[in-house]
Amino acid sequence: MYANLAKSIGGIVVCVYILLLAWRDQLGFYIHPRYHTFAVIISIIGVILLLIDIMLQLKNKPAKDKSRISLKKITPISYFAIIILSVGYIFPPKPLSPSSLAQKESPMIIEPESRCETPQPKEGSSTISINRWKTAINSCKEAAYFNGKDITITGFVSNDLLKNYGYNYFNIARYVISCCTVDSVPMKILVEKNFSTDYPDGTWLIVKGKLSQKIVNSQAEYVITDAHITKINQPKYPYELLGL
Numbered sequence: 001m002y003a004n005l006a007k008s009i010g011g012i013v014v015c016v017y018i019l020l021l022a023w024r025d026q027l028g029f030y031i032h033p034r035y036h037t038f039a040v041i042i043s044i045i046g047v048i049l050l051l052i053d054i055m056l057q058l059k060n061k062p063a064k065d066k067s068r069i070s071l072k073k074i075t076p077i078s079y080f081a082i083i084i085l086s087v088g089y090i091f092p093p094k095p096l097s098p099s100s101l102a103q104k105e106s107p108m109i110i111e112p113e114s115r116c117e118t119p120q121p122k123e124g125s126s127t128i129s130i131n132r133w134k135t136a137i138n139s140c141k142e143a144a145y146f147n148g149k150d151i152t153i154t155g156f157v158s159n160d161l162l163k164n165y166g167y168n169y170f171n172i173a174r175y176v177i178s179c180c181t182v183d184s185v186p187m188k189i190l191v192e193k194n195f196s197t198d199y200p201d202g203t204w205l206i207v208k209g210k211l212s213q214k215i216v217n218s219q220a221e222y223v224i225t226d227a228h229i230t231k232i233n234q235p236k237y238p239y240e241l242l243g244l
Contacts, residue, residue, distance in 0.1 A: 012046075015050070019044070028236065028237045028238070029238070031177075032179055032180065033237060033241070035180075118136065119136045128152070130153050130173070130174045131187045147213055148210055149211045150208075152208045153189065154207075154232070155173050157173075158171040170191055170199070171190060172189055172224070178241075181239075192212075192224065204232050204233060209228065
């Protein structure tokens, strides 16, 4: 009985934590905004059903069962789960860190035919995501097609891969998600330094400049040149959404 009670209480704790993230407006650190309402509704239903389950368990408790909960009956995995949930309640959640960027590869889109188009802002938006720029660049096989194109992107600084490019460049990057952080994919574009300020990893910037195809590490790669940098706070939703 006590094992079932512990499971029900644990389920309530998890559901309440999801509701707490939604109340703090931090659910976007973990899942796509389109699923926020669904997650909240499911969590509320989960709390109600689990409370009913607990009441039924207590109501149906045998009269002769006078045993008490003993710490010896709680398995080590239960202690571990309690510790993890406690940490989640105490410490504020954080989005994916720049250090994860070096552990994942940005997917190269291989098109059967070359398709060269300059991305345009979506309806109701004035910006173009890093994801859409990279998709357009990877889909075009025409050399230097994007040379001189104006580009404005928002992302965080990643210096982890500087050793591959030299210290004249840094990456401006963003994670792209379709559902949640588990399926996140990093997208990044090189920026040529034309200033003396070094921004640490994780610094959020708006970068405006022009694309120029250069030979980097013995291969042609588009780089943002003549960059104008504006430092900003981390956006409310730090991830780009697939297709936007």
